[in-house]
Amino acid sequence: MRFATVSAGGEQLYGAVVEGGFVALSPDFQHWPTLKSVIEAGALDQLEAAAQGRAVTHTEFTYDIPMPDVVRILCVGVNFPDRNAEYKDGSVQPKYMSLFPRFSSGFTGHEQNLVRPPENHTLDYEGEVVVVIGKPGRRIKAEDAYDHIAALTLCNEGTIRDWVRHAKFNVTQGKNWDKSGAIGPWLVPFRDATQLDDARIITRVNGEVRQDDTLNRMMFPIREEIAYISTFMTLQPGDMIVTGTPTGAGARFDPPRYLKPGDVVEIEVNGIGTLRNGVEDEA
Incomplete structure (x- = not known):
């Protein structure tokens, strides 16, 4: 089942994406106003049961990010072996993972355009898998980490490359331009380890494959990401972890291909779907 947040007829709704369109479920669950509140209630299974056999309610709609009210988005940087080598600084695999925050204002939905700002044109793509936390936890053991995942989605972790170099230790400003990235199209409930352990990320630009790798090659696997992050902060339902991108981003070509x-x-992951976005200049 695929659960999305959409805009249709002047209102924002959540529900199920099915063959032929969208089934609005939020009118029947007004005590859970957003998908984030559904996650917090541990109620994705109730949505799934409610969607069974329901007729399509909308054939015309636009996708929003799945949880527009997400509060915490943590991103893991440089998490594939070839990505580390791309930096050409002679460094070995780091002992600890790199982390930085992103905010919901920096993302748009599936089939919406990424926005290139007038201040700088080094807009780059990064295809990634996102895990959505469903069960709170602090100091979670790696072997228990998957028990805390509620759902999966995709991210184009779009970056203004020149702006990540504005400070010695800070990439936040290059990672949070309005609508520079995308999340979606939907949330897929997390059922078992194969959804992550066997996942393959493919990123295409205008049909050309630019990134192609598997999650089992991550330097810091998702289990370790959850364990490490939960050491210093209590993970809460609705938190998102953007887990890392393979080699092949535009900045690493010579010359760069922004x-x-x-x-x-297009960012495609088997078992989750395809996130697709165009690009436009900021008006």
């Missing part, structure tokens, strides 16, 4: 208006970026 995104420009009219480009189409």
Whole structure:
């Protein structure tokens, strides 16, 4: 089952994406106003049961990010062996993972355009899997980490490359331009380890494969990400962890191949779906 947040007829709704369109479920669950509140209640299974056999309610709608009210988005940087080598600084695999925050204002939904700002044109793509926490926890053991995942989605962790170099230890400003990235199209409930352990990320720009790798090659596997992050903060239902991108981002070509208006970026992961976005200049 695929659960999305959409805009239709002047209102924002959540529900199930099915063959032929969208089934609005939020009117029947007004005590849970958003998918984030459904996650917090541990109620994705109730949504799934409610969607069974329901007729399509909307065939025309636009996708929003699945949880527009997400509060905490943590991103893991440089998490594939070849990504570390891309930096050409002679460093070995780091002992600890790199982390940085992103905010919901920096993302748009599936089939919406990424926005390139006038201040800088080094807009880049990064295809990644996102895990959504469903069960709170502090100092979670790696072997128990998957028990804390409620759902999966995809991210284009779009970056203004020049702006991640504005400070010695800080990438926040290059990672949070309005609508520079995308999350979606939907949430897929997490059932078992194979959804992550066997997952393959493919990123295409205008149909050309730019990134292609498997999650089992991560330097810091998702189990370790959850364990490490929960050491210093209590993970809460609705938290998102953007887990890392493979080699092949535009900045690493010679010359760099940054995104420009009219480009189409597709991020595909088996078992989750395809996140697709165009690119436009900020009006």
